[in-house]
Amino acid sequence: MRDALAHVAAELSDRGRTAGGEAQEVLEAASLMAQDPALADDVATRIGQGTNGERAVHDAFEQFKTMLIALGGYMAERATDLDDVSQRVVARLRGVAAPGVPESDEPFILIARDLAPADTATLDLERTLALVTQDGGPTSHTAILARSKSITAVVGVVGLLAEVPDGTRVVVDAKSGIVVLDPSDDEVEAARVEARTRAERADAPLTEGALADGTKVPLLANVGRPEDAVKALELGAEGVGLFRTEFLFLDAKEAPSVASQTDSYTRMLQAFEGKKVVVRVLDAGADKPLAFLNDAEEENPALGLRGIRALRASEQILRDQLEALAAADAATNAELWVMAPMIANQEETEYFVALGRELGLKVVGAMAEVPSIAVLADQVMAAADFVSIGTNDLTQYTFAADRMLGTVASFQDPWHPAVLRLVKMLGDAGIEAGKPVGVCGEAAADPALAVVLVGLGVSSLSMSPAAFADVRAELLEVTLEQAQAKAAAALLASTAAGARDAAAAA
Known part of the structure; x- marks a missing residue:
């Protein structure tokens, strides 16, 4: 054993x-x-x-x-x-073969109850045309890994597995989240045209993110390790909109030293010399238990001592991290911005900003994942240098629906007007205060939604680098006025699907 x-x-x-x-x-x-x-x-x-x-x-x-x-x-x-x-x-x-994806000499669309990360990560990209799963939501490992590998994927399609025998012709449209069984020849041809258009976008010259009228919308990368920087830059990253620092902490028996953290942060900043790098301090707590931070059992850890709450309860860990970030900033020429996760109100914002300033950081902000921060957006903007919206958790907390549960995956849709209205509150407050509001959740990787987010007042978009080409091309199709019209139409809808349709029609 x-x-x-x-x-x-x-x-x-x-x-x-x-x-x-x-x-x-x-x-x-x-x-x-x-x-x-x-x-x-x-x-x-x-x-x-x-x-x-x-x-x-x-x-x-x-x-x-x-x-x-x-x-x-x-x-x-x-x-x-x-x-x-x-x-x-x-x-x-x-003594038998490990479970995994069936082998096929023909290109295929794979339909499964769910896929293990090991299977998704090693799919044959020459043969796997698309992936559809019955379980999971848009922020499941399967969905995230599929996006990072540029695999067309639709997840959480309940009941599909029993309905589709091997050999069925299927069209998978990840942009709309639609799976078409036994499509007509016209539908197949339309899908092929769309696929060719997407391929042309991926091969297009790398340019800065911008709208048709020249309005700049920087396209930034979500990265988890310094090693991810090379690929992000190859695909046209204009900087980093979310550098997750958890990789330094999650496998450790004790908090990493200031020196080891400084080394990792310095390598990341050196890779993005002259560019903006937004670093999120440790996002951990009861749902990511760390013995040196908080491993106490909680009835509902998603609503417990996590994010900034956990860091305040163990302030020395936060101080060490901020000290290391400040040292890395001093040793490089990147533009370092630092934010804290799960900020709920002005008081928490003022606490984090003051601590960052005390330890030598120049640009300090808040991550918007809790609905209360949108309701109090004007107060938070008065204290923070910037706000970055994490749409995954913001959607989860807006609907009280665990983003990892397939049974409530239908609620995990950032297109819903309830989520879009919260984004607008933050965008409006940012414009009023003259401070930037970015999005670093998975919503930014949806080209049509990216346009709507800009129309709601979002000034930068951060995503998996694999999404850059599609989002860049979509932004170039509209002016700021048109993006605002699409956003206004989406806000008036009553469902996520209705918001999609309204934005497309506007």
Whole structure:
């Protein structure tokens, strides 16, 4: 059993290194699950009580999965990954091939209940034309990895798996989120034209993000490690709109030193010399438990001590991080902006900005993920240098719908007017205060929605670099006045689908 766990851990880690980027981050996390000593001890205990190895692995992982789902948020997201690790270990013990995507010599559209990160990250891009899953939402690992690899994907299509036999002709339109079964020849030809247009966009010369009337809309990259910088720049990143610092913390037994953090931040800033780099301080707490920060059990961790709340409760960790960022800023020529996650009001904004200033940071802002920050946008703008909207969590908290649960995936749609109205509150407050408001959630990667966001007052867009070409081309199709007209039409709708249609018609 221990040999099987070690083999699977090494295999996942190797796949991660091969895949690179966001996929590497996800697969390394799965590899760490296979190395979890508590899980191995649980399996060993079950074997000692007379259970065979395969059953012991299945039951121990299933119990751990149930616990993760109960925790919700980030930990619930890991539950699907845990299933994959468990199945790979059992396959190794049985001496059979690990579960995975069926092989095909023909190009195909893959329809599945869900895909493990290891499978999504290593899909054959020459043959996989598109991906459709029955489970998961737009912020599931499957969806995020598909976007990072430029795979056309629609997730959360309930009931589809039972309806589509092998060999069915299907059109998958990720832009509209529509899957067409048995399409007509005209529908197939329209899809082929759209696919060719998209390919031409990807090959177009790299230019700065702008509207048809010349209004600048910088296109920035969401990155998780300094190593991601090269790919982002190749695809035309004008800077970084979200640098997630969690990779330094999540696998650590104790908080990383100021020196080690300074080294990582310096490498990132050096890669983007002369460009803006927005860094989010540690976004952790009860839903991403860290022994040195907060590992207390909570009934509802998504609403618990997380983000800025957790950092205030352990202020020295925050101080060390800000000190390291200031040192990296002083050693490089990038334009460093620093923001805190889960800011809810003016008081929290003033606390973080004051601490950042005290430790030598020049540009300090807030991340908008909690609806209250939009309601109090004018107050927050008075204290912050900028605001960046995390649409994934903002949507989740607006609808009280866990963004990792397929059962409520229909609520996880940033096109909904309830979310768009909150974005407008923040955009209007930014314009009134003369301060920038960006978007760094997955919504920015949707070309049509990107136009609407600009119409709502958003001044920059940050996304997975794979989305740059489509978003850049879409922005060039409209003037600011037209973007504002599309946004106004979307705000008057009553549903997400209605907002999409209204924006398209405007």
